[in-house]
Amino acid sequence: xxxxxxxxxxxxxxxxxxxxxxxxxxxxxxxLGYLIAGVVxxxxxxxxxxxxxxxIMHASEFGVVMMLFLIGLELNPQSFWRMRKLIMGLGGAQVxxxxxxxxxxxxxxxxxxxxxxxxVAISFALSSTAIVLQTLKEKGLSxxxxxxxxxxVLLLQDIAVIPVLAIMPLLAPAxxxxxxxSSSVWSVLFSLGALGVLIVAGRFAVNPFxxxxxxxxxxxxxxxxxxxxxxxxxxxxxxxxxxxxLGAFVxxxxxxxxxxxxxxxxxxxPFKGLLLGLFFTAVGSTINFNLIAENLLMISTIVALVIFIxxxxxxxxxxxxxxxxxxxxxxxxMLSQVGEFAFILLSGSSQLGIxxxxxxxxxxxxxxxxxxxxxxxxxxxxxxxxxxxxGVDQAPEVPADTxxxxxxxIIAGFGHYxxxxxxxxxxxxxxxxxxxxxxxxxxxxxxxxxxxxxxxATKHELLIAAGAHDAKLLIxxxxxxxxxxxxxELASKHLPHLKLFIRTKHRFHSYELMKxxxxxxxxxxxxxxxxxxxxxxxxxxxxxxxxTRKAQEFIKYDEQAMQRLVHHYGSGDQYxxxxxxxxxxxxxLLSEDVRxxxxxxxxxxxxxxxxxxxxxxxxxx
Numbered sequence: 001x002x003x004x005x006x007x008x009x010x011x012x013x014x015x016x017x018x019x020x021x022x023x024x025x026x027x028x029x030x031x032l033g034y035l036i037a038g039v040v041x042x043x044x045x046x047x048x049x050x051x052x053x054x055x056i057m058h059a060s061e062f063g064v065v066m067m068l069f070l071i072g073l074e075l076n077p078q079s080f081w082r083m084r085k086l087i088m089g090l091g092g093a094q095v096x097x098x099x100x101x102x103x104x105x106x107x108x109x110x111x112x113x114x115x116x117x118x119x120v121a122i123s124f125a126l127s128s129t130a131i132v133l134q135t136l137k138e139k140g141l142s143x144x145x146x147x148x149x150x151x152x153v154l155l156l157q158d159i160a161v162i163p164v165l166a167i168m169p170l171l172a173p174a175x176x177x178x179x180x181x182s183s184s185v186w187s188v189l190f191s192l193g194a195l196g197v198l199i200v201a202g203r204f205a206v207n208p209f210x211x212x213x214x215x216x217x218x219x220x221x222x223x224x225x226x227x228x229x230x231x232x233x234x235x236x237x238x239x240x241x242x243x244x245x246l247g248a249f250v251x252x253x254x255x256x257x258x259x260x261x262x263x264x265x266x267x268x269x270p271f272k273g274l275l276l277g278l279f280f281t282a283v284g285s286t287i288n289f290n291l292i293a294e295n296l297l298m299i300s301t302i303v304a305l306v307i308f309i310x311x312x313x314x315x316x317x318x319x320x321x322x323x324x325x326x327x328x329x330x331x332x333x334m335l336s337q338v339g340e341f342a343f344i345l346l347s348g349s350s351q352l353g354i355x356x357x358x359x360x361x362x363x364x365x366x367x368x369x370x371x372x373x374x375x376x377x378x379x380x381x382x383x384x385x386x387x388x389x390x391g392v393d394q395a396p397e398v399p400a401d402t403x404x405x406x407x408x409x410i411i412a413g414f415g416h417y418x419x420x421x422x423x424x425x426x427x428x429x430x431x432x433x434x435x436x437x438x439x440x441x442x443x444x445x446x447x448x449x450x451x452x453x454x455x456x457a458t459k460h461e462l463l464i465a466a467g468a469h470d471a472k473l474l475i476x477x478x479x480x481x482x483x484x485x486x487x488x489e490l491a492s493k494h495l496p497h498l499k500l501f502i503r504t505k506h507r508f509h510s511y512e513l514m515k516x517x518x519x520x521x522x523x524x525x526x527x528x529x530x531x532x533x534x535x536x537x538x539x540x541x542x543x544x545x546x547x548t549r550k551a552q553e554f555i556k557y558d559e560q561a562m563q564r565l566v567h568h569y570g571s572g573d574q575y576x577x578x579x580x581x582x583x584x585x586x587x588x589l590l591s592e593d594v595r596x597x598x599x600x601x602x603x604x605x606x607x608x609x610x611x612x613x614x615x616x617x618x619x620x621x
Contacts, residue, residue, distance in 0.1 A: 072252020
C-alpha cells in the first residue's frame with residue numbers, strides 16, 4: 001500500500017469529517033457537505049488533490065452501482081408493475097420533452113453538430129440518482145408524492161441509458177454507416193444477452209449460492225458474497241457495454257423477494273454510503289475553475305438554461321399528474337440538476353469522436369456545477385419557498401373550507417396517529433373538529449366517511465373558524481416537529497384557555513415543548529414499545545395484570561425523569577450525567593417494585609382459571 005494512497009485517504013476522510021457535520025448542522029444536507037469538502041481540498045483552493053481526483057471519482061462511481069442495487073432490493077417486480085404508469089408516463093415525458101427543448105439550444109445557439117447536440121440533450125435530461133435519493137432519504141420524503149414521482153422519473157432515466165449507449169456508435173462520424181449499423185446491432189444483441197444471463201442467474205443460481213454461504217455461519221463470508229454479487233453484475237454489464245448501475249438495479253429487483261434480501265441490504269449499505277460520500281467529494285475536487293473562468297458567460301448561460309428548462313418541464317408534468325403546489329416545487333427542484341450518468345455519456349461520445357475535447361469539457365463542467373448547486377436550491381426551496389405556500393397548498397378538488405361545526409375537541413392532523421385518536425373518541429361518543437393540511441389525504445378521508453376540513457392548523461384564523469374560542473381541548477397530531485412547536489406557541493399566545501395534548505416524535509421533541517411550558521406531550525413510540533414488552537413478558541409466563549402494572553410503573557418513572565431532565569436539556573455533558581443518574585434510579589425503583597409484586601398475589605386482572613393455576617402453584621411451593 002503506497003504512501004500516496006494513504007495520504008489521499010486521510011485527506012478525503014478529514015475533509016468529510018469536518019465539512020459534512022457543519023453542512024448538516026446548517027440544514028444543507030450531507031451531499032453539499034461532501035461537495036464543499038471536495039472543492040476545498042481540490043486544486044483550486046488547498047491543492048491537496050490534483051488530477052487524480054478524476055480517477056477517484058471514476059472508482060467511487062461504484063457507490064452509485066451499490067445504491068441502485070439496494071433500490072432494486074426494495075422494489076419487487078409487482079411494485080414495479082404497479083408503478084408502470086408513473087414510470088413510463090411521467091418519466092418518459094420528462095426525458096422526451098427535456099431532450100426536445102435542450103437540443104436546439106446546442107445545435108442553433110452553440111453550433112454543436114446534430115449528433116453532439118442530441119447526446120448532450122439526452123445527457124442533460126438525466127438527473128442525479130445519487131443526490132436525489134440521498135436527499136429524499138435524509139429529509140424523510142421518500143414516501144411523499146414528490147418522492148414517489150422523483151423515484152419513478154429516475155428509474156426511467158436509468159433505464160433509458162441502455163438504448164442511448166446502444167445508438168452512440170451509430171452517431172460516430174469515423175465509422176461508415178454499414179459498420180456503425182453492424183456494430184450497433186451486435187451491441188444491442190450482446191446487451192440483451194447479458195441481461196438474459198443476469199435474469200436467469202438471479203432467479204435460479206443466486207439463492208442456492210447464498211444458502212450455501214449461509215450454512216457456513218460466517219458473517220464476513222456472507223458480506224464477501226454480497227459484494228461478489230454486486231461486483232460480478234457490474235463486471236458483466238461492463239463487458240456488455242451497458243450501465244453497471246442499471247445491471248445492479250435489475251439484480252436487486254430479481255432478489256427483492258429473496259429470503260436473503262435483508263442480509264444483502266445490511267451488508268452492502270455501509271459500503272454504499274462510504275463510496276457515495278467519496279463520489280460527491282471527488283466531484284467537488286474535479287471542478288475546473290480555470291475552465292469556468294475562461295468560459296464564464298457560456299457555462300453560466302448553459303447552466304441557467306438547463307436548470308430553467310428542466311424545472312419548467314417538471315413543474316408542468318407535476319401539475320399534469322396532479323401533484324399539489326408544494327409537492328411540485330419539491331419535485332421540480334429535486335430533479336433540476338444533471339446527473340452522474342452524463343459523465344459516462346459525455347466521455348463516451350468524446351471517445352467516439354461525436355464531440356471534441358473542448359465541447360466535452362464544457363458539458364462536464366456544466367454537469368458538475370448543476371450537481372454542486374442542487375443541494376443549495378433544495379435548501380432554499382425547503383426553507384424559504386415551500387413554507388410560504390403550505391397554507392394554500394390544496395388540490396383543485398378541495399375548495400376553501402367553511403367549518404360548520406363547533407366541538408369541544410379539535411384535532412390538528414389526521415394521519416395514522418390522529419385518525420386513531422379520532423376513531424377512539426368517536427367510538428366513545430366524543431365528536432371532534434378535524435383539521436388537516438394534506439389535500440390528498442383530506443379527499444381520501446372524506447371518501448372514507450370522515451368529516452375532515454382542509455387547512456393549516458398553525459394559522460390563527462383557521463383555529464378561530466374551527467371554534468377554538470369555545471373549544472376546551474386541542475389535540476396536536478401533526479407529523480412535523482416544527483409545525484407542532486409552532487402550533488403550541490400560537491395556541492399558548494392567543495388561546496390560553498385551550499388545554500393542549502401534543503404528539504411528539506421523540507424525547508428531545510418533548511423537551512422543546514416542555515421548555516415552553518407544555519406539559520401534556522405524548523411520545524408516539526413510548527406506549528407502543530412498552531406494551532410490546534408487556535406482551536413479551538406475558539408470552540414468557542408473567543400474568544397479565546403484573547406485566548401491565550410494571551409497564552405503567554415504567555412509564556410513570558420515565559415521565560417523572562423527563563420532568564427533571566428537561567432542565568438539563570441542551571447542557572451537553574451535564575445532561576448525559578443526569579440521564580445516567582435517572583436511569584439508575586429508575587432501575588432501582590423498578591427492582592424494588594418487582595420484589596414487592598413477587599411477595600404478593602398480584603393477579604387482579606387475570607381470569608379465574610389463571611388465578612386457580614397461580615394458587616395451585618403457590619400450594620406446591
